[in-house]
Amino acid sequence: MLEKYGHGGDWITAEERFGRPPEGWLDYSANMNPFGPPASVERVFRDHWRDIARYPDPAVRALRAKLARTYRIPADAILVGNGAAELIDLAVRGLKPRSALLAQPSFKEYGDALSKAGVPIREWRLDAERDFSAELGNVGPNRYDRRRAAQAESLADAPNLPADGLAAEAASAAIRDLSEGDVVFLGHPNNPTGRLVPDETIRRLREGPADLLLDEAFMDFVEDEEERSLIREAAESERLVVFRSMTKFYAIPGIRLGFLVAHPRTVAELTELQPPWSVNFLAQRIGEAVLDETGYAERTRAWLREEKPWLADRLSALGIRVCPGEVNYLLGELPEEAGLTVLELQDRLGRRGILVRDASLFPGLTERHFRMAVRLREENGRFLRELEQALNEGGGRR
Ligand SMILES: Cc1ncc(COP(=O)(O)O)c(C=O)c1O
Structure with missing residues (x-):
């Protein structure tokens, strides 16, 4: 489990588990502004x-x-x-x-x-x-x-x-x-x-x-x-x-x-x-x-206005049910047909250098729920490609 201390973004636990140094991760498990500190x-x-x-x-x-x-x-x-x-x-x-x-x-x-x-x-x-x-x-x-x-x-x-x-x-x-x-x-x-x-x-x-x-x-x-x-x-x-x-x-x-x-x-x-x-x-x-x-705030809102619906649409196209949230992260539910739990998904993505949050740990959610940040277009493109491969990997959905 990557949420050993209860939260996403724990890159030390991720490093221990997957042997990849902190700077090597594409972190979708914590919900930071992807523009980084101003x-x-x-x-x-x-x-x-x-x-x-x-x-x-x-x-x-x-x-x-x-x-x-x-x-x-x-x-x-x-x-x-x-x-x-x-x-x-x-x-x-x-x-x-x-x-x-x-x-x-x-x-x-x-x-x-x-x-x-x-x-x-x-x-x-x-x-x-x-x-x-x-x-x-x-x-x-x-x-x-x-x-x-x-x-x-x-x-x-x-x-x-x-x-x-x-x-x-x-x-x-x-x-x-x-x-x-x-x-x-x-x-x-x-x-x-x-x-x-x-x-x-x-x-x-x-x-x-x-x-x-x-x-x-x-x-x-x-x-x-x-x-x-x-x-x-x-x-x-x-x-x-x-x-x-x-x-x-x-x-x-x-x-x-x-x-x-x-x-x-x-x-x-x-x-x-x-x-x-x-x-x-x-x-x-x-x-x-x-x-x-002020410029940073405007840039952030403009990015999110465009990027969130773009990412959500593509996740839906992969069969993932997306909760219609208002912020810089999305709650997704894996399709039942994928035959995959979030822990398996986390493992498959982890081996590809991507962290997502196991949302099954939240009361009321299931082993098919995961949470992911919205990041910049290029990162989201890579995330989607890796996610699709992870879904299809060994006995996956399609
Ligand atoms: C909903 C929510 N509230 C509060 C916090 C804590 O934020 P801070 O970093 O300011 O302690 C978090 C951190 O993940 C959060 O997700």
Whole structure:
């Protein structure tokens, strides 16, 4: 298994397994901007490396001020962290939820953070038939056995409910049962499906008594980011926290940088829990520098607008069912006729120098699901050729 530590992009495990050095991989298993770190990142390293002889600003003032100007929110509604992953963990520890409703499949760290904090989790299984959209069903008295759904351990396992929209209806019920002190965790857009949370679901959740934790780690890739992001609402609400990552869009996962937006009172409480100097000097300067990169952002959106549908169409032509996501990665399902599991696919592609993410490890997905990044045209061309060969290899589909 390449996801020994729970995530894609683990090129050391890949090297151990396939004997290929890190620079030899075409990595489709982590979802970074394929343009790589923008030029300003190199300038920060060149001009500021000597400054690491000093401690970083413990309050991350300059970067918070710049984020505040960029997103038009108050600086005291922002907490910067050593990657969004740190802040997800921190928020759970700080909010100490009574219980959590967790949409699945979703990013592993939500469940891990909740489990580490001892928070009981109820799962909301997103429906494959609805392409994993976090829609809530309309719960009518004749179509729904609320009591039995509430008793079911996993919402998707709720017994004897109508087959159509089962998860959505059970989720509606679970949401109706939420009370103060509960949290709902959602990826917006979600990983690994790439789906945004429907406006209607957000509206209904925000009307309820539970806190909503929205992970917008990939929101910068979304075409109508401004309209879909809840950053500004989070800055004013004591019941909404938004997480943002800077590592994916700016291709700097090795530097670790993310921030959360919440009501200033929540931010003040969470700041108390964060270890001092969590965000190193270079990360702070890099964060400031990349926020000025308007050309890079435009280039990225233009590339994705063209490349994602192109890749998705060709994957479909290979018989792969593609989830209609909004971001820079795609969730694919191998056709049954291929007679191939994702582990076998990962192995066949691994021998060809290509990494994909085994998505069967996400609750609610099957051994035929895999996740792949969208990369540049030339790389995608090679990826598709190798994928087709891997599908056809020894006893494959065609
Ligand atoms: C959905 C999602 N949220 C958060 C993170 C963590 O991002 P960061 O690199 O900022 O810690 C990841 C990383 O893969 C992710 O996929």
